[in-house]
Amino acid sequence: MDAHERQFDRELGEIKKKLLHMAAVVEAMTDRAIQELVTRDESPAAAILQQEQELNRLQIEIDDDVVTLLATHQPVAGDLRYLLAATRITNDLERIGDLVVNITENVHVLIQQPPVKPLEDIPRMAELVRKRVRDGLHAFVRGDVLAAQAVIVTDDEVDDLKDKVQRELVEHMKGDPQVIERSLMLVLIARHLERIGDHATNIAEDVIYQVQGQDVRHPRTPRQAN
Amino acid sequence: MDAHERQFDRELGEIKKKLLHMAAVVEAMTDRAIQELVTRDESPAAAILQQEQELNRLQIEIDDDVVTLLATHQPVAGDLRYLLAATRITNDLERIGDLVVNITENVHVLIQQPPVKPLEDIPRMAELVRKRVRDGLHAFVRGDVLAAQAVIVTDDEVDDLKDKVQRELVEHMKGDPQVIERSLMLVLIARHLERIGDHATNIAEDVIYQVQGQDVRHPRTPRQAN
Numbered sequence: 001m002d003a004h005e006r007q008f009d010r011e012l013g014e015i016k017k018k019l020l021h022m023a024a025v026v027e028a029m030t031d032r033a034i035q036e037l038v039t040r041d042e043s044p045a046a047a048i049l050q051q052e053q054e055l056n057r058l059q060i061e062i063d064d065d066v067v068t069l070l071a072t073h074q075p076v077a078g079d080l081r082y083l084l085a086a087t088r089i090t091n092d093l094e095r096i097g098d099l100v101v102n103i104t105e106n107v108h109v110l111i112q113q114p115p116v117k118p119l120e121d122i123p124r125m126a127e128l129v130r131k132r133v134r135d136g137l138h139a140f141v142r143g144d145v146l147a148a149q150a151v152i153v154t155d156d157e158v159d160d161l162k163d164k165v166q167r168e169l170v171e172h173m174k175g176d177p178q179v180i181e182r183s184l185m186l187v188l189i190a191r192h193l194e195r196i197g198d199h200a201t202n203i204a205e206d207v208i209y210q211v212q213g214q215d216v217r218h219p220r221t222p223r224q225a226n
Numbered sequence: 227m228d229a230h231e232r233q234f235d236r237e238l239g240e241i242k243k244k245l246l247h248m249a250a251v252v253e254a255m256t257d258r259a260i261q262e263l264v265t266r267d268e269s270p271a272a273a274i275l276q277q278e279q280e281l282n283r284l285q286i287e288i289d290d291d292v293v294t295l296l297a298t299h300q301p302v303a304g305d306l307r308y309l310l311a312a313t314r315i316t317n318d319l320e321r322i323g324d325l326v327v328n329i330t331e332n333v334h335v336l337i338q339q340p341p342v343k344p345l346e347d348i349p350r351m352a353e354l355v356r357k358r359v360r361d362g363l364h365a366f367v368r369g370d371v372l373a374a375q376a377v378i379v380t381d382d383e384v385d386d387l388k389d390k391v392q393r394e395l396v397e398h399m400k401g402d403p404q405v406i407e408r409s410l411m412l413v414l415i416a417r418h419l420e421r422i423g424d425h426a427t428n429i430a431e432d433v434i435y436q437v438q439g440q441d442v443r444h445p446r447t448p449r450q451a452n
Contacts, residue, residue, distance in 0.1 A: 067306060074300040080293060084313055091314055174403045181396055
């Protein structure tokens with residue numbers, strides 16, 4: 001390996017480190033939002049904002065790093081695909097941050113009012129999607145196709161939980177018009193979590209795409225009905 | 227301009243053509259889904275599936291074209307950023323396709339049952355987001371920053387309509403438990419449309435990013451509460 005290659009690897013290593021950092025931030029954000037919903041103990045809005053800004057800063061940094069690396073090293077084949085996948089993944093992580101912000105907004109309104117029901121499935125969903133995001137990112141950094149495939153298959157589990165949450169909340173709404181708005185917010189939170197899970201699937205598909213050079217992004221498994 | 231540059235421009239022109247084609251497909255899909263909701267006249271599932279597959283095929287083609295172009299021409303600066311933006315935009319367009327499929331699934335269930343209310347705002351939302359996607363893509367292809375900025379500002383209009391739809395449907399749910407499930411589906415359709423609009427915003431932000439080399443993706447305007 002010559003000096004040029006060593007430098008490329010060093011810079012790629014930096015990009016991977018930043019991607020893992022982004023993943024850690026979205027994990028912490030998701031955790032905080034759901035803790036807040038469960039404990040009904042509002043966390044300062046400034047904290048969420050700070051994390052979102054950190055995500056944004058990291059996305060810009062990584063995208064700039066990729067542009068620089070492409071321009072200075074002009075990689076081909078695998079390395080080129082890897083870097084393109086990296087910029088798609090920063091986009092996914094940043095969108096996950098937006099979704100967590102949406103969840104937090106719903107949570108802030110919800111905890112001002114009495115709880116609709118004890119929460120079990122939403123925290124389980126959150127834990128599951130958090131793990132999917134983390135596992136997807138680690139699979140990307142290690143180029144681990146098997147780990148990526150394991151992430152993809154757990155999508156159904158999230159979808160099933162979302163369907164269950166939605167069904168139960170519709171029953172609550174029917175039983176008591178007083179809880180309609182609050183129940184709707186919980187449905188939307190479950191939806192946001194599901195969508196975070198979809199981004200984890202995207203990331204995992206990108207791992208397989210860039211490692212195997214084969215596009216598994218399509219045909220995808222049919223999406224679940226809503 | 228030498229032969230090498232001419233070839234680059236020709237290949238870039240092909241990519242732009244394919245991007246506009248993808249945009250035309252998502253527009254047609256959105257139109258069909260909402261027409262179906264309004265006329266309650268179910269369109270064959272095969273048609274939607276075919277359009278979704280076309281989007282997937284185009285995404286793979288464009289991404290491959292970008293990889294080839296990067297590897298063979300090794301562009302720098304503006305051209306490099308443009309091509310990276312193109313692969314992000316194929317991702318946005320493909321996600322829009324998924325969202326339209328989600329809408330279609332909701333619509334298929336909805337039109338089996340009596341209508342909840344006359345629909346006005348959802349078709350308006352659909353028209354608006356369709357236009358935002360089209361305008362965003364045309365701005366990208368022409369590198370037109372002003373057009374991109376015009377797309378970004380109409381995001382609020384979509385959000386306001388979504389809030390209005392949601393408020394009204396919550397009132398319907400409160401008034402009649404029989405319509406809760408159907409109303410929830412309409413809320414979700416409005417949400418999917420809003421999210422299509424978010425992708426249009428992404429595309430427009432990418433236009434400004436790649437033309438001006440400056441990242442307007444952040445700080446973004448604060449997202450609306452849910």
